[in-house]
Amino acid sequence: MALAVGMRVLTRSLLRPWVRGPGATPGRTGPVAGGGDCVRCFGSPRVLVEPDPAAGFAVMKMRNPPVNSLSLEFLTEMLISLEKLESDKAFHAIIITSDCPGIFSAGLDLKEMCGRDPTHYAEYWKAVQELWLRFYLSHLVVISAINGVSPAGGCLLALSSDYRVLADNPKYAIGLNETLLGIVAPFWFKDTLVNTVGHRVAERALQLGLLFPPAEALRVGMVDQVVPEDQVQSAARSVLAQWLAIPGHARQLTKTLMRKPTADRLLKERDADIQNFVRFISRDAIQKALRTYLEKLKQKKS
């Protein structure tokens, strides 16, 4: 309910034409990060959408610095942008990438899961579920251009797309590292990973909280392509052409056929899953583990 209200407010206030570039003003064309001009970018403070309706796709850039952690507001803005693109017949695909150098996404925002009350945890988890369901089942082709590190929820986001291109940089590790934080990846994170890399690789990766560097990620099938860092966006665009050449209805029905059973598992137990999360995350021991982890991240700097 709160999420629905929040989304209505954000839709009204945030989804106006958005033009980027030094000195750019709304309604004008401006330069964009990848070069060229942004004809009609739109979006919200944390999500920049660069549409190319003539080519049938849009680039969705995450920009929630410093690390694109998936806060409630950020999740909500991503959902709204995705819904907007899905409801526009001009778009058949999106490329999701990051605007934060070296970071695709640091995953779920630990501050949303630490020191808050059960109502907040429930609202947050519902938004996490919603984002996954929307991306996982989107009728659009979703390509991840992974231009940075992507642990846990960042990895889940990438795994929810149809194809993953990862920049070849040893720092850009990807994986579900929840156990390293003393927490447990829920069953639908696990199912998404199993569907991608198979049971044995997933079991080992999940128990050990493995974060795979690019070559390893490619070897186990966690990503589909590893390319030099400066070619991530162009590689994602090239592969998109192949996906868009397939008759849309046939591809979409096939995607549904492959993914619906996994999504249905969560859809059938959504409320129970929220209650499980709230119970689990509220435990003193889990709260302590998360505080310690956040503290370690801070200490790493000093």
Ligand SMILES: CCCCC/C=C\C/C=C\CC/C=C/CC(=O)SCCNC(=O)CCNC(=O)[C@H](O)C(C)(C)COP(=O)(O)OP(=O)(O)OC[C@H]1O[C@@H](n2cnc3c(N)ncnc32)[C@H](O)[C@@H]1OP(=O)(O)O
């Ligand atoms: C049997 C019962 C089962 C029941 C199960 C039921 C439910 C399941 C329960 C729980 C599941 C919950 C699932 C969670 C999935 C997640 O996504 S958890 C998040 C995991 N993410 C990480 O481990 C990444 C942590 N971050 C990093 O490793 C690094 O920050 C980085 C991404 C590699 C970047 O490094 P860099 O050096 O560039 O930056 P800093 O480390 O200095 O960070 C800058 C700044 O950002 C803060 N920060 C980093 N990550 C997060 C985050 N995920 N959330 C919030 N804040 C983050 C960091 O603390 C720094 O802050 P500052 O010191 O205030 O500047």
